[in-house]
Amino acid sequence: MASTTQLCSYWFKSHAEKYGRPRTYPKITRDIPDRYDVAVIGAGWFGLNTALKLHEQGKKIIVIEASKVGQGTANNSTAKISSQHQIKYTNLIKKHGKDLAFNFGTMNEEAILDIENTIKKYNIPCDWKRAAHIVFAEESGKEFDEIKAEAMNANLSGLKASFQQSIHDDAPSTIQHYGAMRVDDQAFMNTYSYLVGIADALHNGKVEIYEDSRIGDISFGAPHKLTTVDGHKIEAQKVVVATHLPIIDRSGHFSLVEPSRSYCIAVTLTDESKMIKEMYINENSSKTISLRPTADGKVLILCGGGHSTGEIPKGDPSTWGYGAVESWARKHFPVKEVIAKWSAMDYYPADKIPYIGLAHHGSDSLYVATGFGKWGFTQGMAAAQIVTDLILGNPNKYARYFDARRWDLTHTAMTAAMIQAHVTKHFVGDRISHIMSSNDIEDLVPGEGAICKDGIVGTVAAFRDEQGVIHKFDPKCTHLGCHVNWNPQNKNFECPCHGSVFTGTGEVLHGPTTLPLKKK
Ligand SMILES: Cc1cc2nc3c(=O)[nH]c(=O)nc-3n(C[C@H](O)[C@H](O)[C@H](O)COP(=O)(O)OP(=O)(O)OC[C@H]3O[C@@H](n4cnc5c(N)ncnc54)[C@H](O)[C@@H]3O)c2cc1C
Numbered sequence: 001m002a003s004t005t006q007l008c009s010y011w012f013k014s015h016a017e018k019y020g021r022p023r024t025y026p027k028i029t030r031d032i033p034d035r036y037d038v039a040v041i042g043a044g045w046f047g048l049n050t051a052l053k054l055h056e057q058g059k060k061i062i063v064i065e066a067s068k069v070g071q072g073t074a075n076n077s078t079a080k081i082s083s084q085h086q087i088k089y090t091n092l093i094k095k096h097g098k099d100l101a102f103n104f105g106t107m108n109e110e111a112i113l114d115i116e117n118t119i120k121k122y123n124i125p126c127d128w129k130r131a132a133h134i135v136f137a138e139e140s141g142k143e144f145d146e147i148k149a150e151a152m153n154a155n156l157s158g159l160k161a162s163f164q165q166s167i168h169d170d171a172p173s174t175i176q177h178y179g180a181m182r183v184d185d186q187a188f189m190n191t192y193s194y195l196v197g198i199a200d201a202l203h204n205g206k207v208e209i210y211e212d213s214r215i216g217d218i219s220f221g222a223p224h225k226l227t228t229v230d231g232h233k234i235e236a237q238k239v240v241v242a243t244h245l246p247i248i249d250r251s252g253h254f255s256l257v258e259p260s261r262s263y264c265i266a267v268t269l270t271d272e273s274k275m276i277k278e279m280y281i282n283e284n285s286s287k288t289i290s291l292r293p294t295a296d297g298k299v300l301i302l303c304g305g306g307h308s309t310g311e312i313p314k315g316d317p318s319t320w321g322y323g324a325v326e327s328w329a330r331k332h333f334p335v336k337e338v339i340a341k342w343s344a345m346d347y348y349p350a351d352k353i354p355y356i357g358l359a360h361h362g363s364d365s366l367y368v369a370t371g372f373g374k375w376g377f378t379q380g381m382a383a384a385q386i387v388t389d390l391i392l393g394n395p396n397k398y399a400r401y402f403d404a405r406r407w408d409l410t411h412t413a414m415t416a417a418m419i420q421a422h423v424t425k426h427f428v429g430d431r432i433s434h435i436m437s438s439n440d441i442e443d444l445v446p447g448e449g450a451i452c453k454d455g456i457v458g459t460v461a462a463f464r465d466e467q468g469v470i471h472k473f474d475p476k477c478t479h480l481g482c483h484v485n486w487n488p489q490n491k492n493f494e495c496p497c498h499g500s501v502f503t504g505t506g507e508v509l510h511g512p513t514t515l516p517l518k519k520k
Contacts, residue, residue, distance in 0.1 A: 007490065009076050009342035010266035010301060011192035014294075019125065022196045023203065025069060028213040031233040036062045038391060039226055039236035041215045044072035045191070045376055046369045047242030048198045049384035051207065052118070057392055061207050062234060063199075064226070066214035066243075066508075070195030073244055073376065076344030078264060078290050078303045079191040080279050081115055082133040083108035084161070084183040085375040087146055087283060089153035091352055098156060100401050104353065105157030107398045111381035112187060115194075124197030127295035128189040132278040136167050136180035143283045144178045151181040160184045171276055172332045188279060188292050191377065216514040218248055220363060229514055238365040238391055245347055245499060245512045246368040251359040251404070254480075254512055257347035257371045258422065259309035259499030262288070263321045263489065266340040267300050267329055274334055275300060289328050299339065302329050308422070309345045310496025312485050321489040343490050345499055345510070346374045355404035356383040357390055367391065368404050423482065423497045430483040430496070441470055449486040449493060449504045451475050460520050461486070461493055463504030473506050473517035484517070493517065 015022070040051045043065035051063050083105060092101035119128050135150070137143035147163065154161035161183045167175065199209060216229035223235040246253050269275060279292040289304040305324035307313055313320040318327060322341050329335050349355060349371030359366040367390065369383035382398060389396035441452045441462050449463035454472070461475040461484055473493075475483045482497035492509060493502040501510035506517035 005265075005338050005341045007341055007343070009192065009264070010294075010299065010340035011075050011077075011079060011190045012071065013340050014299075015190060015193045015196065019193070019196075022069070023200065025065070025199075025203075025209040025211040028064065028210045028228050028230070028232045028234070032062070032235075034060075034062075034235075035223055036060050036234070036236040038062075038238045038240060039064065039224070039234055040240045040242055041218075041226065041247070042066070042072070042242035042244065043069040043195070043199065043209060043211070044242060044244060045074040045195065046380040046383050047240065048195050048202070049118075049381055050240050050242060050387050051202055052198050053384055053388040054391060055202055055205055055207050057388065059391070061202075062236065063202065063207065063209045064213050064215055064228075064234065065209070065211045066511075068211050069199045069209065070192050073344045073346060074195055075192040076264070076342045077191060077374075077376075078292060078301055079188055079377075080133060080290070080292055081112055081187040081189060081377045082183070082279065082375070083112065083159055083378055084133040084135065084154065084181075084186060085373070086135055086281055086285060086288070087150050088352075088375075089157045089159075090146065090150050092157070093153050095352055100353070101153065101157040103398055103401055105154065105159050107382045108378040109158060111378040111385075112185075114381050114385065115377070116187070118198070119189075119194065122197055122201045124194055124201075126189045126191070126193035126197060128187060129295045130185055130187050131292070132182050132184045133186040134164075134167055134171075134180050134182045134278055134280050135283055136171075136175070136177040136280065137283050138177055140178040147179050147181050147283060154181065154183065167280065170278055171280060172274065174332045177282075186279065188295070214508065214514055215243075215247065218366070220366070222365075224365065238367070240367045240387060240391075241359065242369065243511050245370050246359060247511050247514055248359060248366070248368075249480075249512070250362070251366075251368060253355055253368065253370050253404070254498045255423075256350045256355065259345045259347055260306055260374070261309045261343060261345040261494070262303050262306035262374065263325050263343045264301065264303040264341070265322060265325050265329065265338050266294075267302070267326075267333070267338050268298065268336045269300065270334040270336045272298060289325070300329070300333060304328065308496065309499045309501075310482075310485050310487075310494040312487050312494070317489060323489075345501075346376060347371050347499065348373045354379050354383065354402055355406075356386050356402040357399055357404045359404060361405055370404075430485070441472075444470070447491060447504075448488065449491070451483065451486065454520070459483075461506075461517060463493075465504065471505050472520040473502075474520055476518070477513060478515040478517060479511075479513035
């Protein structure tokens with residue numbers, strides 16, 4: 001039986017316990033007459049790191065966040081800072097060649113140093129700790145061969161990688177495995193504390209930061225005009241769209257990436273001597289389990305149980321999401337208590353490398369970074385450097401490999417077509433299946449939602465709140481019209497096409513949409 005802990009990331013919770021509530025920033029409540037060199041939309045990992053780099057170079061910046069500083073995906077992750085990304089370098093060499101793989105490797109390694117130096121420079125308390133990252137094979141055949149090849153290819157790509165027969169000098173002997181690949185000198189930390197520290201550094205440098213101010217529209221020009229969903233205007237010469245998936249559909253990135261959700265838990269152990277010291281991940285990308293300790297060695301963090309966002313598994317809740325992760329934890333560790341649970345999604349790029357730089361061919365002043373495939377901290381820091389260099393007109397040796405405007409038929413077409421097929425399947429299929437098998441609104445218990453019958457052939461996204469009041473919405477996502485689905489483990493509506501997420505009462509929790517569900 002899975003525990004019933006309230007959803008809140010361990011990073012946010014432990015930050016609040018150690019350092020108290022973070023600083024809050026005002027909401028935009030009027031047009032802002034000042035004109036900025038750069039507006040950064042989104043105070044997440046990529047956005048805040050970019051803002052700090054640009055501020056250090058003397059640019060006049062404004063940072064505008066839809067929700068709260070640092071509480072996006074970075075706050076809901078495993079918070080490993082690693083250039084080792086499961087099986088990565090073998091695929092990169094196969095798809096793009098040794099030169100790109102090497103540049104990807106060195107770019108990620110440099111990003112780890114960049115993060116470490118930023119922490120030192122601004123004296124950010126965020127439990128930074130160097131550790132090895134280890135990926136292990138759970139099967140003796142194909143997985144074993146892949147691990148061996150990956151160790152060699154990661155080495156060729158500039159990582160300190162080695163093959164090792166066993167992980168049992170540190171990890172529990174119940175984890176059955178057939179060899180592992182180890183990369184030393186990686187790191188882990190509290191990524192939320194880090195972002196609070198970056199926002200503090202910006203605030204102390206008199207950079208304006210706004211929270212609870214969702215940008216709904218970007219009107220292109222010189223300057224660009226940004227409009228919040230409440231109708232307030234901001235002007236900037238250049239704009240960094242750091243909204244995880246860009247909110248500008250014109251760049252087309254929504255059609256080149258696939259959203260995938262995972263679930264995380266933090267547990268204490270009855271015997272702390274059983275705590276791991278390094279970071280681990282299994283090789284099986286369809287049943288990933290990723291784990292790491294906290295810096296004080298008292299808490300174990302585990303993430304997995306994933307699925308394509310919005311494609312909610314039908315089975316027993318203990319076989320997916322939090323339940324699956326907790327079962328795995330209890331099988332291998334003496335779990336005392338689950339002290340936190342949280343979840344997030346990230347976007348997988350069609351050709352396995354992120355999209356970084358100018359958003360599209362029609363603009364020379366609009367920048368994006370997306371498609372980090374659940375390894376966004378090193379790639380996102382590198383993206384912050386690339387975008388900063390592009391804005392300043394400085395050379396950056398990595399920029400050309402990850403150009404966000406690429407449409408590379410050889411490496412992208414097949415996967416992009418599969419992503420589109422997935423979207424079409426949901427756009428059409430979910431409408432039919434919702435009509436055929438939707439629920440009765442009367443059956444909803446408080447706190448639950450579902451796609452329900454509405455009249456003879458209609459459907460609604462319905463939610464019964466804790467007071468028993470029913471809220472009804474058009475099930476069409478306000479981004480591009482796919483039907484949303486109810487996620488019973490996170491208690492929200494998710495869109496299977498591009499990953500927009502809404503509360504039971506219809507408010508936007510995650511883009512690319514900027515508009516709430518339409519009331520019915
Ligand atoms: C479960 C999970 C575990 C992960 N673990 C790791 C890990 O261990 N190591 C690793 O390297 N990576 C990991 N990742 C990936 C990493 O967390 C992400 O790649 C990274 O956080 C993405 O950064 P971002 O800045 O693009 O997005 P975010 O950090 O989500 O920031 C985007 C910000 O933009 C804001 N925003 C959105 N729309 C608007 C709007 N219209 N107006 C204004 N603001 C807006 C959001 O509110 C948010 O604050 C993990 C991902 C997941 C899902």
